[in-house]
Amino acid sequence: MRATTIHSPYDIRVEHVPDASVRQPGDAVVQVLRACVCGTDLWAYRGESARQPGQRLGHEFLGTVTDIGPEVTSLRPGDLVIAPLSWSDGSCVYCTEDLPSACPNGGIWGAVGSDGGQGEAVRVPYADSTLVQLPADAASDDRLLNALLTLADVLGTGYHAALSAGARPGASVAVVGDGAVGLCAVMAARMLGAENIVILGRHPARLELAQKFGATAAVTERGDAAVEAVRELTGGHGVHASIEAAGTAEARNTAIAATRPGGAVGWVGAPHGSPLDTAMLFIRSITLRGGIAPVRAHIPTLLPRILDGTIDPSPVFDGTVALDAIADAYQAMNTRTSLKVLITP
Amino acid sequence: MRATTIHSPYDIRVEHVPDASVRQPGDAVVQVLRACVCGTDLWAYRGESARQPGQRLGHEFLGTVTDIGPEVTSLRPGDLVIAPLSWSDGSCVYCTEDLPSACPNGGIWGAVGSDGGQGEAVRVPYADSTLVQLPADAASDDRLLNALLTLADVLGTGYHAALSAGARPGASVAVVGDGAVGLCAVMAARMLGAENIVILGRHPARLELAQKFGATAAVTERGDAAVEAVRELTGGHGVHASIEAAGTAEARNTAIAATRPGGAVGWVGAPHGSPLDTAMLFIRSITLRGGIAPVRAHIPTLLPRILDGTIDPSPVFDGTVALDAIADAYQAMNTRTSLKVLITP
Incomplete structure (x- = not known):
């Protein structure tokens, strides 16, 4: 599959990497429908946050479940899901206290050894607790999909x-x-x-x-x-x-x-x-x-407000590029030409 | 009257100063029965906090009202009262939000132009809102008086x-x-x-x-x-x-x-x-x-607990000196020989 990597400051590439696959019984694989670039991704881009050469990028994505491990109970292939910026086990003391950002088994997409959101697919650990299912019919509604993508982080x-x-x-x-x-x-x-x-x-x-x-x-x-x-x-x-x-x-x-x-x-x-x-x-x-936002904990509050139309954050996106052209998105956001750019694989 | 002053680091004196007196209609004069030395007084002592030569010291005291201005309604001469570490007007937005430490008309005892608690008497601005009346019979109970003095700050x-x-x-x-x-x-x-x-x-x-x-x-x-x-x-x-x-x-x-x-x-x-x-x-x-504790706001919660015996903070005092020997109290606390020293004028 293709995924975004960074090799040194300002050197963003789209490369062929091993396909995302189920490795642990609680994993799911999500085919990315939409990703985007975050202001914090620019820190890596500019070299302000260290990255290893070839490290993946992106922690915001939504997509379709394509495979699940044997212990995944709440999701099935074909489900439309949103992922928060980090995975979390859903069972530790911090997850139960609505602070999944402190989960000792958690991590942020794009960390060394994990997939990033700016790619064709992502292996999602602890899929039952990490992912949140979205209504299937949202997949055909561009504006709604954009709004739902903001649940990942911003x-x-x-x-x-x-x-x-x-x-x-x-x-x-x-x-x-x-x-x-x-x-x-x-x-x-x-x-x-x-x-x-x-x-x-x-x-x-x-x-x-x-x-x-x-x-x-x-x-x-x-x-x-x-x-x-x-x-x-x-x-x-x-x-x-x-x-x-x-x-x-x-x-x-x-x-x-x-x-x-x-x-x-x-x-x-x-x-x-x-x-x-x-x-x-x-x-x-x-x-x-x-501190680091426990985004997963806020999705149950925010998702219904998007679905019922109380809030519509979709206008934060003011540009879209295809995955292969993602370097343009980084450049546009770095120069503040764009506010936030959508990526479509 | 006599009051404690500081002239330079480690130069603590007890000097004759103008008698505390009513200057504003809301003032009261309190004759000090008990004062004490605070850990923050030691910063002035050691020169870590700047003081003007001759500036007064001490922000913890209790005593007896000896005079009141014409606008004071809740206190009378003879009343036993505790003063919190700062005066406050009781009517500003911060005072009404239980944050008297942010009162724009407030100040801390010992500030330039005000009396300090480590003296024979103190002019108390906004006496109605600043001072809290204590039961008259506490005056004859040494342990209780010590406990009540902790309401001033610690x-x-x-x-x-x-x-x-x-x-x-x-x-x-x-x-x-x-x-x-x-x-x-x-x-x-x-x-x-x-x-x-x-x-x-x-x-x-x-x-x-x-x-x-x-x-x-x-x-x-x-x-x-x-x-x-x-x-x-x-x-x-x-x-x-x-x-x-x-x-x-x-x-x-x-x-x-x-x-x-x-x-x-x-x-x-x-x-x-x-x-x-x-x-x-x-x-x-x-x-x-x-931040700076809004001590005045907590007195209504804490005073009853002292009076009914739920708490007894009096053991924080492990020494007593007369006002004239107050330099000894500073020295004992600075060397950590004493935890907290009472001053009796």
Whole structure:
């Protein structure tokens, strides 16, 4: 089969690799219908996160089950399924506490020795607990498939950020970052009942999408000026809930500074760069909550909202390329020409 | 009147200063019956926190109201009262949200221009909202007075740390630091229903007191070895709730590393030294919550527990000196000869 690999920074290839196959009794094989490129994939692309030469890429995909191991009980070949960004055993203490991201038997697609989502097929460990079945008729609905694909990462991660920050009715919310996670966080904050949602970003098309998703104000300044603007929008206080959805030191400290005393910062951007402003956290009694999103745990909440039309995150995708041209997708996202690119094998 | 001042590191004096008096209509004057020295006072003592020459010291005191301004309605001269570590207006949005530590009209005793608790009397702004009345008959009960004095800071701060960390029935708790705040955090964690409480410290008398307050295990190692020991005590996982009650970088990172995925660190030690281990926080989805304790907000919860005998924090005091000898108290605490020293004017 064909799959995306990385050999060195900016050297993305589509290569022939061994076919995905059942190796453990709980495995399933999923033929990928749709995958996409994540902002965190760009860290590998740019060499900011180390990868071994030839390592697979991609942790977002949905597709059709083509084979199952003898212990798989809830899925059958032909089922349409979504995979969250990591597999998990479903039975450990962390999985039962809705923190599958801490599963000791878990892992993220594309880790050494595993298949990546940006390929023709994926071997899925612990298929019963990892995969979530989708309605069969979704397969013929392009918009719906796109929306469902966001359950793999960006929607679940944005939702986790909004939950972690304490977005709720009556709370003011700031979202730092206008990438796909930030936009999904806006949507999630709205879904959680927040009425005043400020997006911090600079890209006009993304800010427009943020507004469509529920943002009530946009702040295009950066750094101290952005913090000042958020405070002005909130009677001088800052927001109850800040969402850091960029993963940079500047975004983190902007999120902290834009939060009012007693508020919380939800962070889902992996730590990059210089340290947190801990003095500000301490003096203002601001809670820091989040981390790698337990996306699998949020699918049962989010899937019904997509299916019933309450939310439609599909517009986060603004481009599609075939698997063989995936290097173009990386380039377009790296230059911020595209927000998030779909891959069709 | 006499009051404690600091002129440079290690230069603690008791000097004649202008008498505390009513200056604003909401002020009260409190004649100090008991004060004490806090671990954070030692930062000023050692020159780690800047002070202006002649600045007052002490933020923990209880005493008797001797004068009130015309707008004070809930107190009368003769009332026995406890003051929390900071004054607050009781009417701002933060005070009404139980976060008086963020009151824009608030301040900490000993700040430039205010009286300190380590003196004969203190002018108390916003007396109605700042002070809490105590039963008159407590004045004749030495043990009870000592216990009540802990409401000024260490008990409320330890309780805030335990709450922030999520101490609760079924949760395992680690307390990093065997100072008075750490010991009070042990007591608070127990009060909140935690059954497994590990104290991390090295001082035998303090560990004994921790056990008396509810600790079920003690870890005397430091750094990685301490983390390993906590994990061994918790089935390899780490604790649900870690309390950082020392204010050092090492204590903070030990608290983080000793916490299990999805757990929380309650921090009440002001940030000192090198940065937080944010990667560990992120990867393990650990919440960081706390900050300057809103001690005033916790008095209504804690005072009745002291009065009905549910808790008795009075043993955190292991020495008493007269105001004129307060330099000895600083020295004894700085050398860890004393845990916490009472001051009687």
